[in-house]
Amino acid sequence: MTTPAPAxxxxxxxxxxxxxxxQADARPGYSGFIVEKDSLIEVATAIRxxxxxxxxxxxxxxxxxxDKMEVVYHAYRTTGGPSLxxxxxxxxxxxxxxxxxxxxxxxVDLQEREAWDLLGIKFTGHPDLRRILMWEGFEGHPxxxxxxxxxxxxxxxxxxxxxxxxxxxxxxxxxxxxxxxTFPQNFDPEKWIPEGDALLYGALARYTVKSEEGISTxxxxxxxxxxxxxTHGVFRAVMTLDGETIVGLKPVLGYLHRNHxxxxxxxxxxxxxxxxxxxxxxxxxxxxxxxALAVEKLMKIPVAERAEYxxxxxxxxxxxxxxxxxxxxxxxxxGAMYTPSLYTFEERELILDVFEAISGARMMCNYFRxxxxxxxxxxxxxxxxxxxxxxxxxxxxxxxxxxxxENEVLVSRMKGVRMINAEDAVAYSVTGPVLRAAGVxxxxxxxxxxxxxxxxxxxxxxxxNGDLMDNYLIRIDEIRQSLRILDQAIKQIPQGPINxxxxxxxxxxxxxxxxxxxxxxxxxxxxxxxxxxxxxxWRYHVRPASFVNVTSLEKICVGTKIADFVVLLAMFDMVMxxxxx
Amino acid sequence: xxxxxxxxxxxVTAKRxxxxxTEDLAWxxxxxxxxxxxxxxxxxxxxxxxxxxxxxxxxxxLILPEEARYLPFLVxxxxxxxxxxxxxxxxxxxxxxxxxxxxxxxxxxxxxxGRPIPEPTEFFIDADIxxxxxxxxxxxxFDAIKMDHDFExxxxxxxxxxxxxxxxxxxxxxxxxxxNYAREEAARKAEEEAKKAKAAAKAAAxAAAKAAxxxxxxxxxxxxxxxxxx
Numbered sequence: 001m002t003t004p005a006p007a008x009x010x011x012x013x014x015x016x017x018x019x020x021x022x023q024a025d026a027r028p029g030y031s032g033f034i035v036e037k038d039s040l041i042e043v044a045t046a047i048r049x050x051x052x053x054x055x056x057x058x059x060x061x062x063x064x065x066x067d068k069m070e071v072v073y074h075a076y077r078t079t080g081g082p083s084l085x086x087x088x089x090x091x092x093x094x095x096x097x098x099x100x101x102x103x104x105x106x107x108v109d110l111q112e113r114e115a116w117d118l119l120g121i122k123f124t125g126h127p128d129l130r131r132i133l134m135w136e137g138f139e140g141h142p143x144x145x146x147x148x149x150x151x152x153x154x155x156x157x158x159x160x161x162x163x164x165x166x167x168x169x170x171x172x173x174x175x176x177x178x179x180x181x182t183f184p185q186n187f188d189p190e191k192w193i194p195e196g197d198a199l200l201y202g203a204l205a206r207y208t209v210k211s212e213e214g215i216s217t218x219x220x221x222x223x224x225x226x227x228x229x230x231t232h233g234v235f236r237a238v239m240t241l242d243g244e245t246i247v248g249l250k251p252v253l254g255y256l257h258r259n260h261x262x263x264x265x266x267x268x269x270x271x272x273x274x275x276x277x278x279x280x281x282x283x284x285x286x287x288x289x290x291x292a293l294a295v296e297k298l299m300k301i302p303v304a305e306r307a308e309y310x311x312x313x314x315x316x317x318x319x320x321x322x323x324x325x326x327x328x329x330x331x332x333x334x335g336a337m338y339t340p341s342l343y344t345f346e347e348r349e350l351i352l353d354v355f356e357a358i359s360g361a362r363m364m365c366n367y368f369r370x371x372x373x374x375x376x377x378x379x380x381x382x383x384x385x386x387x388x389x390x391x392x393x394x395x396x397x398x399x400x401x402x403x404x405x406e407n408e409v410l411v412s413r414m415k416g417v418r419m420i421n422a423e424d425a426v427a428y429s430v431t432g433p434v435l436r437a438a439g440v441x442x443x444x445x446x447x448x449x450x451x452x453x454x455x456x457x458x459x460x461x462x463x464x465n466g467d468l469m470d471n472y473l474i475r476i477d478e479i480r481q482s483l484r485i486l487d488q489a490i491k492q493i494p495q496g497p498i499n500x501x502x503x504x505x506x507x508x509x510x511x512x513x514x515x516x517x518x519x520x521x522x523x524x525x526x527x528x529x530x531x532x533x534x535x536x537x538w539r540y541h542v543r544p545a546s547f548v549n550v551t552s553l554e555k556i557c558v559g560t561k562i563a564d565f566v567v568l569l570a571m572f573d574m575v576m577x578x579x580x581x
Numbered sequence: 582x583x584x585x586x587x588x589x590x591x592x593v594t595a596k597r598x599x600x601x602x603t604e605d606l607a608w609x610x611x612x613x614x615x616x617x618x619x620x621x622x623x624x625x626x627x628x629x630x631x632x633x634x635x636x637x638x639x640x641x642x643l644i645l646p647e648e649a650r651y652l653p654f655l656v657x658x659x660x661x662x663x664x665x666x667x668x669x670x671x672x673x674x675x676x677x678x679x680x681x682x683x684x685x686x687x688x689x690x691x692x693x694x695g696r697p698i699p700e701p702t703e704f705f706i707d708a709d710i711x712x713x714x715x716x717x718x719x720x721x722x723f724d725a726i727k728m729d730h731d732f733e734x735x736x737x738x739x740x741x742x743x744x745x746x747x748x749x750x751x752x753x754x755x756x757x758x759x760x761n762y763a764r765e766e767a768a769r770k771a772e773e774e775a776k777k778a779k780a781a782a783k784a785a786a787x788a789a790a791k792a793a794x795x796x797x798x799x800x801x802x803x804x805x806x807x808x809x810x811x
Contacts, residue, residue, distance in 0.1 A: 158677045163685040168707055168741055271680035274714035339594055346634050353626055357646035360728065366714045374719065375648065387628040403593040406586035505678040505720040 012051060012084065018043055025087065029298070029512020029531070032072075032085030040088055040099050044073075048104055052077050053084050054426050055442070056105035058515065058543040060528045061115035065145035069096050069121055072528065074515055074543075078426055078440055080447035083515070090121075100126040107429025110253075110551045111543075118143040118261065133254040133580060137192055139184050142262055156266050156536040209242070217242060226255045230333050230566040233576030237553070237565070244561045249554045253547070253580055260581035264540030269295055269370070269507050272540065276527075277364040279542060280578035282325055285318040285355070286520040287578075288368035293450055294516030294527040295370050298509050304500045307372035308452045309493040313385065314355070314367065315518070316482040316489070320393060321348040322521035323475040326573045327400065330472065333570040334413055340404065347396050350388055357381045370507055372499030382490070389486045397479050405473065414468035417564050419571060420556050421466050428552035432523025432545055434572060437474045438466035444519040455492075456485045468564075471571045478521075506535055522546055522573050546572060546579040601632030617641055647758050650715045650728030652708050653684075655747045656754050665748070668725035671701035675717035675726050683710035684717060704747055708740035724765050730757045 014022045014033045021039040025032050035043045047053050053075035060072045068089050075084045088098050100123035101108050112123045113132040120141035123129060131138065140147050153161045162168070210216050225236035234255035240248035260279065264272050276291045277284035289311055296303065303311075325348060328341030352362040358377050359367040367373055377385070404410055420430060425438040435442055441462040445453040461477035463470035501507075511533040517526035523545030530539035549572050557565055608615040615621040622641050625634060636643055653675075657665040676684040687703035690696060718728045729749070734740065755762040 157680075157682060159682050162682045163705070168685065168705065267680060268678075270678065270716070274680050274712055274716070278712075342634075343593075343597075346630070349634070350626070350628065350630075353646075356649055358648065360648040360650040360715055361713065364713065366716075384628075392628040399593055403590040407590050408584065408586050411586070503720065505674060505716070 014043070014047075014086070017046065017050075022086075025085075027512075029510060031513075032087060034087050034089055037088050037090055037098060041101070041104070043086065044101050044104050047075055047084060047086065051084065052079070054078055055431075056101070056108055056429055057083075057431065057517075057524055057548070058526050058528060058541075059101075059108050059111040059115060060539075060541045060543070061119040061121045061143070062530060062539045062541075063092070063119055063143060063145050066092060068092050069119065071098050071115065071121060072513075073101070074526070074528075076448070078442045078447075080442075082448055085515070094120075095122045096120060097122045097124050099124050100129075102126055105429065106427050106555075107548060107551050110251075110547060114547075117141070118259075120144060131254075133257040133259075135254070137184075137187075139187075142259055143265075154266075156534075157268060157271060219247065224562075224565070226252070231569060232329065232574050233579075235569070235574065235576055235579070237557075237569070239557075239562065239565070241562060244563070246557045246560055246562055246565060249557045251550050251553050253550070256576045256580040258581065261539075261541055264542075265537055267537075268535045269509055269537060270505060272537070273368065274364065274366040276542075277366055278577060279544065279581060280520065280522065280525070280546075280575045281363055282322045282575060283318050283520055283522075284363060284365045285314045285367060286518055286525060288365065289315050289451070290516050290518040290520070290525045291527045291529075292368040292370060292516070293518065294514045294529045295507070295509065297514035297516055298512055298529060298531050299370060299507065300510075301371050302500050303451075304372040304497050305494055306376070306496040307498045307500075309489050310373050310377055310498065311368065311451055312453065312456070312489045313377070313486060313493070314358070314365075314373075316486050317351050317354065317385070317388075319482050319521045320479050321351040322573070323479050324348050324400075326475055326521070327404070327472070330567065330570045331404065331410070333566050334410065336410075340400075343400065343403075347393060350392065354381055354384050354388070357384070369499055369501075369503070371501035372497070374499075376498045385486075386490060389483055389490060393479070394483060397476060397483075401476055405476070410472075411469065413567065414472060417468045417560065417567070419466050419468060419471055419568060420552055424552065424555055425466075428555060429548050430523070430552050432519070432521070432549065432573075433461075433474045433478065434471060434523070434549060436460065436462045437470040439464040444517060444524060448517075450516070450518060453485075456488050458484045468567055468571060509533070509537075517543070520545055522575070522578070523549055525578075542578075542581055544578040544581060546574040546576075547581075550574065550579065597632060599632075604632045619644065645730050647760055649730055650718070651713055651732045652711055652729050652734065652742075653706060653715075653717050653726050653747070654729045654749045655704060655744065656725055656727055656751050657748050658751050667700050667748070668723050669701055669704065670699040670723055670725070671704075672722065674720055674722065678716045678720050680714055680716065681710045681712050683707040701744065704744040706742045706747060708734065708742055724769075727754055727758070 015024055018039065021036045022033050022043060025034050055076045055078050056073065057076055058072070058074040060074075062070045062072060064070060069092050070090075071088045073086050075086070090096050090098055098121055100112055102112065102123070102125065109126075109128075110132060112126055113129060115121045116123060116126075116129050117131045117133050118141055130136070134142065142149065153159050208216050208218055219240055219242050221238065221240050223236055223238055225231040226234040231237070236252040236255070238250045238252060239246050260275065263275060267275065272291060273288060276287040279287050324344040328344035331340040332338075355365055355367075356362045358375055358381050359365040367375070419434065420428070420438050422439040425435045426440060430438075431442070439462065441460045443460040444450065446460050458481045461474050461481055463474050463477070509531045511531050513528070513530045515526055515528045517524050524543065525545050526543035528539070528541040528543065529537050532538045553569070553572075556568055560568065605615055608621070613620065615624070616637065617640055622636060623644055624630065625636065626643060655667065655669055657667045660666050671686050671688045673686055676682070676686055683706055685705040686701050689698055689702040691698055713728070715728050717726045751762075
């Protein structure tokens, strides 16, 4: 662990280390290594232990119909540096089976379940391979290329059939029980009992256990959510409680699932941009950034110099307002009902005013384009940003800090309530402020810089206790670091064009794959895009921060009190729009 | 400890509370109205804002920046004889680029000549599907479709707007987006001038070609003339 990360992973020769088992991916536009299925665990163990790629961030299934399916793994070092991409290819005959890596990286748990759910890839050795985003009775795997949904129109946009014969139709006019759903044969929804869900639905079952002292106690399974006011959206946690202590927990997701990936595969590349806004609706600028990076990598185009600075400015402003909301809502969850969230929303509104003036919308910005941004920041708006960065936000952050950080109620609720330690955080692929609060200074802006972040001077905010207090304080640290970056960006921004490309509504994207990732305020937000040269992406996958972070929820919550669960969940800063997609 | 932190926090709240009234008083002393005026709303959404932050919605409205976008509308020019000149040529780029595919254009042919009419016969936008992304306005090559500022679109039914509901005059467009309008007008004028200049240069060149033998100065002189004109 003494040598710094190499500049490129091409220096790592997996092929020589595992002759005959590993080969380099030679398809044009692709990179990484293809590993034989049978030796996947052996190779992955070496990748983790010998080569030091301890952070497994993205597991993506790709359907290369009609011949094969592929699982793509993106592994990183927490010391920084680019990714090591390795893939497994399996013939596309049922059952499609791939060994699970859950024993090496527990963080792949939910992602493997997602690949099973949406693509039907069986991960052998996975202890709990259930559907996660679709409901248990769902027929088929929606991301398979041969799957057709109820209101199937066409594979790719632009559609021809949206207005048949010039007449629009309303979705609700179609009888949902005839057209909207595909059921298994002989399926009766009235008599259906979800399989393997006995534990989740046995909500009232009581389990009597004997404690070490010989006292018999009742355990109870309860559902928290999906409509609990503290879960920040439709998130459901099925908990087994022993008194007030949580002894078991399973997150249940998918209540807000819109199959963003499938929508993305039907859209053209440009049409996806406004859809990314709707993922994490507090941070549409950051979402745009990740997607633009991925497609620009595929297209191999440069970004205009001024646009690079604008991108940094808007995404740092976005980070500030996201952390402000986080502080407000967390305090809401702690019982400080209204006042702190209103105070944080004041600053956020001012930032959104700037977004509205430059992009046209407060939340659904749709501001980035491939090769730049859509509109320049005019002088008046730049002055507004300067006012915010130099005059408004710093004293307000101090005021917030003054109001909250020493507040006895807050301190007694948060200090010492352990969230996660560094080792577990890395193993569970936790990224973002939660990982940094646990003592791992891993920030993609530093570890694997994108855009022009390598030009700025800022510190990676890091705290070492991993308790709730640190998780809260690190957000305030990050606001201050963002202000530092903004200060430099505002001073250095050059004049010039804001897009290196001509505006075009249909971009040409050569065949290949690309993974673009950014440090969103919630953690690593990645976009894995596969192009086959057509106007629409062949595979479009979002690696959301909230979704992967929630893998560690059980690890975090077991042993704590149920009252703390609300705050522990709030600390992930979850947005279900991003989590469920 | 001993409640110091709580007192500090309450101090912040107390400060906000008093600031609302001191600010009101300051505006009163200066003889200005803080509420129900544009100036007051502007001040409350600026960096100097203190105290109360809210806008009393139906009576007061936030001031929309020019680029704010809600639903698309079609622009027409009012001609001198009262007729409408619709800028849309029904080329269909807006429908192609629209991510939720909520635009439907009906084209038709001239019954006598059988050739396509550039103006759309019908133009529908399903406003309930529209995601207000602004691509249609951004990629329209004729500046014929623009994003509106009207955000009060609540209704009891589905909003599928037809062409009659979508058409709004260029005067209205100018009123909501003066800078954009001025920029587009300038670009259009420049283009027209360039076209005229090109035609003039062509005519001059042809005239020069007719006068034999072709002298060296006249074309250059005419080019200089057109430059002055444009």
